[in-house]
Amino acid sequence: MLQLSDADFQRLVTFMRDRYGINLSQKRLLINSRLSAALQAKGYTDFTKFVDELLSGKDAAQVEFILNKLTTNYTYFMREKEHFAFFNEVILPDLIKRNERKKVLSIWSAGCSTGEEPYTISMCIKDFLGPQAGLWDTRVLATDISPRVLSEAADPSYEMPTDIPPEWSRRYFRKRTDGSGLYTVTPEIRHNVIFRVFNLMEPIHFRIKFDVIFCRNVMIYFDQETKDALVQRFYHATNQGGYLLIGHSENISKNSPYRMLRPATFRRE
Template structure:
């Protein structure tokens, strides 16, 4: 019989503060049951008797590895291919033609960042969209950076292999061109798509190693976990890393209203840098 661990108020506050300090993610009381379920598994795996012991481990000098595991445990990773499809329509019909016109007949540079890429459906969708718009890309220096806080999902994303049920949201023409079914029934994203993407773990609150500028940043359904001050800092950093008129795509439940004045709304949850 599995042990039932009680999550006391003080232990929950300690865990919430550590997560906030390390990631910027706010764990409200509404998340308590979720945290209890996710971390209860960690306690069983570690052979600990209660959450107080777990907190002492997190706070200890030897707790760095477990602090890392904590971040992976509390990060949620719900996503799908072609999620919020209007974003990819806009990328195809507005963003990429604009950049192509700017380049004219010269070789073009294109940089896109998928910030909070989860298990990789978003950057793979972006890459498919690029291939569909310009199949060869031979005359473009095109790269997609895909990052996430959770190191486990970054590894999954880089492998590019998914269960069969994830295939449903990929339109049939894209499946035919960019997906290969494996012997075990799972499917693999083809190399011509995966070769456009570089995957890396990254904590958005820490130093960013890339210098930009990016033409496009996707940061969708990420800032909903942050408080307003953290959101303001993050969007200001995005603005600094985008080209002066670059595009920012955010999630359907997110808004820049009263958060930053450095972007103007140009489409549904689509913004362009103005300052």
């Protein structure tokens, strides 16, 4: 097994924090265990050469490799059901009423991984609007730092989810035609999501502000200073009266500009 030197560890920690906000300062054993065998398989005899190449910025594949190794793209349909119950019962009625004239909903799934979250959001919206759905622009912006997971999200393959409403299996999923036995989402749902690569450490300069931002189980990788700065950027990217939803295992500062409505659910007043 390759051993991570103090100098290479500090260089990796600084790079990941400054570039992606990811705090690995207490993760030395994780870095060593997750990267060592993979680097040896690539022909490296030490960490130093890999870190040199990573920091040079000449090979985007190196960044993709380390992001995939050191972060977890764990997600599933209807994850944290309490959020989707509140979304259906409180948020959507409020947004539909406020946006009735222009018939546009602006929703961002930040850190969307392989797409289950934005697809769930789209299914909730289609169900809520029913026959009126075609009259609205409900496209969901879904972003992640990993091109690999976004590629999977844009052409998804799933086991049939078990925790979704029964009618969703029939309405929103189709068996893939590749003989895999897996399922994909219907074109109606897939085309309602716009996937983009985006680093949450960058300034947020989308052409619109958002009625809802979902950023769940992403800030677990960030230190408090990074979280506070990101929440400020989210706040300025949120419409008046809009919402921010974070993971139930996460928290934001009590000095946040958002007002807390319930655990993990906030509003810009």
